[in-house]
């Protein structure tokens with residue numbers, strides 16, 4: 001338990017002072033809760049000593065009771081204030097730092113950690129930390145501190161009753177430890193099941209169009225239902241295990257409180273305990289174990305907090321891909337692969353001893369069969385993954401020398417799967433260049449042939465796009481992503497079948513726009529269009545993880561091999577299309 005408190009304090013950095021302050025105030029709040037008992041003791045003691053109950057006595061009693069109430073309220077307020085501000089700031093900071101970390105981890109990280117797990121951490125886990133962490137820690141620390149102070153008070157009040165009190169505490173330890181152990185297993189299991197339910201929901205929502213088109217709604221609903229049922233079962237399991245445990249834990253204290261009362265009675269009958277002390281002990285026995293009981297009720301919450309922190313730290317400790325990177329400003333933008341070998345996490349070799357160079361300002365077309373590694377090459381230039389062997393340099397610097405930001409600021413990418421954010425069209429276009437003016441956005445949109453369809457929308461550039469660009473057609477999304485790349489105006493452009501979803505009429509305009517975009521830029525294009533391939537300064541033919549052929553169209557077309565076949569097939573398809 002102390003380990004968990006230490007973890008939160010360590011994670012909270014300079015906010016830990018505020019958290020300590022809230023613990024201290026929480027402790028004082030529970031101590032001031034004892035003032036009414038002190039008042040009762042005071043009156044009874046006066047009566048027993050044969051002293052008259054005067055107005056002054058009542059004054060003291062009222063002061064103790066009202067003072068106790070007022071002080072309790074003040075400290076309760078301070079606890080909430082300190083806790084909530086520390087909790088909100090702590091979690092806000094964690095959210096930013098997790099977001100930042102995810103931005104800079106190798107993409108393989110997303111292979112090792114499921115979307116459900118990451119989403120659960122970023123949403124429900126952080127919400128849990130925000131809403132409960134401080135409250136749980138406060139109850140636990142003030143429970144422990146109150147217990148220590150109570151033990152001292154009861155022992156000095158009457159050592160025999162004190163021993164019964166301590167006995168109660170010691171007897172509760174085995175039950176508490178068992179609860180902690182059970183809580184650890186169950187909360188981990190519960191959180192994994194919750195993550196699975198989130199993953200199932202995400203998959204269902206993201207794949208809804210495929211599910212509908214294959215008429216698989218019922219099957220997928222039943223999968224999601226299974227995930228939710230498991231979730232409900234695990235919640236029920238936690239309750240059914242913890243209800244009897246909590247009851248046994250409380251029972252230990254109830255029995256001890258009864259023994260305390262019984263012993264106090266015996267001592268009073270034997271004349272060894274005054275009436276005033278007996279009354280205070282009887283009164284106190286009802287509440288003396290309360291902080292410890294509350295601590296017991298928090299066991300599952302504490303354990304959930306522990307595994308929540310595990311998951312947050314797992315992301316925070318993920319190695320940044322650019323850990324030793326520097327901010328490098330480039331003055332040349334050539335790219336070179338030198339004996340590069342690469343495999344994704346599953347270990348299948350994708351690139352094997354690949355070498356080539358792309359001079360600054362030239363256009364390189366990458367062609368090859370599906371799955372041969374074309375997209376992988378562009379991802380490696382942007383260092384989304386690290387290679388296992390060889391080196392990749394940009395402007396003469398190994399990509400490993402850069403910070404992600406300083407490497408990626410030199411590149412504009414238009415990928416096959418365009419992702420647009422749930423934001424206005426204007427902000428989506430400005431994504432790589434947030435300082436751009438509206439005029440610059442419009443200019444880029446015009447060049448990328450999307451100005452007309454944007455202005456035809458009721459809110460024009462202020463139209464909010466659905467998540468992932470779901471409210472736009474494939475071609476519209478692609479044109480917006482090209483406008484985005486144009487606005488960024490980076491010296492290196494990576495295009496992955498950028499015109500695949502554009503209709504023929506717009507494709508002509510778009511090609512002109514792309515020509516303007518790539519002027520004097522280092523361009524790497526995964527192209528299927530014959531004109532792009534033919535005009536390239538260099539063509540890399542990728543096959544089976546190797547560069548099978550390299551050269552210009554005029555030379556490659558003469559050589560027997562993959563490129564010639566590839567070209568002939570493309571030609572045939574084009575002719576076939578024309579014949580239609």
Ligand SMILES: Nc1ncnc2c1ncn2[C@@H]1O[C@H](COP(=O)(O)OP(=O)(O)OP(=O)(O)O)[C@@H](O)[C@H]1O
Pocket residue numbers: 111344345346350368369370371372373374375376377
């Ligand atoms: N994230 C990944 N994890 C594991 N394997 C991957 C991953 N991405 C791609 N691959 C595999 O790497 C190989 C090369 O994929 P890549 O996308 O580079 O091919 P490509 O030549 O661009 O194909 P296409 O023309 O069909 O887009 C494929 O076998 C693919 O299954």
